[in-house]
Amino acid sequence: MKILNKYILKQVLIGFLLVSFSLLAILWLTQSLRFVELVTNKGLPIGLFVQMTSLLMPRLFSLLSPIAAFAAVLFVYNRMLGDRELIVMKSAGISPFRSILPTLYFGIALSFFNLYLNIWGIPQAEAAFNELEWKVKNDVSHLIFREGQFTEIQPNMTIFISKHEPDGSMSNLLLNDERNPKTKSTVSAEKGRIVYTNKGPRVILVNGVRQEINKQDHQFSSLSFKRYSVDLGYNQTQKEKSEDAREKTTMELLNADEDKSLSESEIRHYIVTGHKRLLNPFYNLLFALIGCLGLVIGNFNRRGQTKIISLSILSMVILQSLSLTFENLAAKNLGFLIAMYLNFAIPLALVTYLTFFYNPARRKLRRPAQGEEPDEK
Numbered sequence: 444m445k446i447l448n449k450y451i452l453k454q455v456l457i458g459f460l461l462v463s464f465s466l467l468a469i470l471w472l473t474q475s476l477r478f479v480e481l482v483t484n485k486g487l488p489i490g491l492f493v494q495m496t497s498l499l500m501p502r503l504f505s506l507l508s509p510i511a512a513f514a515a516v517l518f519v520y521n522r523m524l525g526d527r528e529l530i531v532m533k534s535a536g537i538s539p540f541r542s543i544l545p546t547l548y549f550g551i552a553l554s555f556f557n558l559y560l561n562i563w564g565i566p567q568a569e570a571a572f573n574e575l576e577w578k579v580k581n582d583v584s585h586l587i588f589r590e591g592q593f594t595e596i597q598p599n600m601t602i603f604i605s606k607h608e609p610d611g612s613m614s615n616l617l618l619n620d621e622r623n624p625k626t627k628s629t630v631s632a633e634k635g636r637i638v639y640t641n642k643g644p645r646v647i648l649v650n651g652v653r654q655e656i657n658k659q660d661h662q663f664s665s666l667s668f669k670r671y672s673v674d675l676g677y678n679q680t681q682k683e684k685s686e687d688a689r690e691k692t693t694m695e696l697l698n699a700d701e702d703k704s705l706s707e708s709e710i711r712h713y714i715v716t717g718h719k720r721l722l723n724p725f726y727n728l729l730f731a732l733i734g735c736l737g738l739v740i741g742n743f744n745r746r747g748q749t750k751i752i753s754l755s756i757l758s759m760v761i762l763q764s765l766s767l768t769f770e771n772l773a774a775k776n777l778g779f780l781i782a783m784y785l786n787f788a789i790p791l792a793l794v795t796y797l798t799f800f801y802n803p804a805r806r807k808l809r810r811p812a813q814g815e816e817p818d819e820k
Contacts, residue, residue, distance in 0.1 A: 458515030
C-alpha cells in the first residue's frame with residue numbers, strides 16, 4: 444500500500460474510533476440507567492452491573508458503526524480539502540478512485556467485521572445478557588442475597604444469610620418481615636433454599652424459629668418449626684428464560700417458517716431479522732463511500748463545501764430512513780425484502796458509476812450570452 448493510502452487510512456481509522464467510542468459511551472450511559480435500580484435498591488454487585496452493560500456493546504456498535512464511519516470519513520476528507528491536500532492530489536494526476544481507495548479498504552474491512560459481529564458475536568452476547576438479566580430478576584438467591592450482609596429484597600422485608608452452600612442452599616438465615624402493617628415477624632433458620640412456583644419464588648426454611656409481635660396489642664408469639672415457607676413477593680417471576688430473536692442463529696432466523704410453534708407475525712419478524720444481519724453490515728461501506736465521494740469529485744469552493752456536505756448528510760439520512768421503513772414493511776409483507784436489498788444496491792451502483800466514470804475535469808461548452816455571437820473558428 445502506498446504512503447498516501449496509509450496516510451488517509453490512518454486518519455479515517457482514528458476519526459472512526461473517536462466518533463464510535465464517543466457515541467458508545469453516551470449510549471452505554473443511557474442503557475446503564477435501566478440497571479441503576481438493581482444496584483441501589485437490590486444490591487446488585489458493581490462487577491455484575493458492568494458485565495451486563497458491556498454485553499450490550501456489540502449490538503450498539505453494530506447500530507452506530509455505519510453512522511460513525513460516515514462522520515469520520517466526511518470529516519477527514521473535508522479537512523483534507525480545506526488544507527488543499529485533495530487539490531494537490533488532483534493536480535498530481537491522482538484519479539478519484541485512487542483518492543477513495545483507502546476509504547474503500549476501510550469500508551470493506553469494517554463491513555466484514557460487523558458481519559462477523561452480527562452472525563456470531565451479537566447472538567452470543569445477547570444470550571449471555573438475557574441469561575444474566577433473568578438470573579438477576581428471578582434467581583434472587585445467588586445474585587441478590589449477599590453473604591454476611593443484610594439485603595432488602597422488598598419494601599419492609601430484609602434477609603441476612605451467612606453463607607451460600609455449593610448445592611445451592613443457604614446457611615444461617617435471618618428474615619425480618621414487616622409487610623403486614625399489623626404484625627412484625629422475624630424468622631431464623633439453619634438452612635434455606637429458593638424454590639420457584641407459579642406464583643413466584645419462595646424461600647423454604649429448615650429447623651428454625653418464627654417470632655411474631657402484634658403491633659396493636661403488643662402480644663408476642665413464638666413458633667419452632669422443621670420446615671417453613673415464606674413468599675418473597677416476586678409475583679412476575681418466570682420459571683424459564685424466554686429466548687429472544689437476537690439469540691438465535693442466522694440459519695434459524697432465515698428458516699423460521701419451518702418452526703411450527705411460531706405465529707405468522709413471528710415468522711416474518713425472524714426472517715427479516717436474519718436478512719438484516721446479512722445486509723446491514725455493508726452499509727458501513729456504502730456510507731463511508733458517500734461521505735467522501737462528493738468531496739473528491741466535486742469542485743473546490745474557497746467559501747466551504749456546505750452544499751456538498753449537506754447533500755452527503757441528506758443522502759445518508761434518506762437511505763437510513765428508507766432502510767428502517769422497508770424493514771418495517773417487510774415485517775408485515777415479506778415481498779418488501781427485495782426493497783431492502785435494492786435500497787443498498789442502487790446507491791452502491793450509483794457511487795461506483797460516479798467513482799469510475801465521472802470526470803470532474805470535463806466542462807460543458809459555454810453557451811453564448813444573449814446578443815453575443817459564438818466564436819468562429
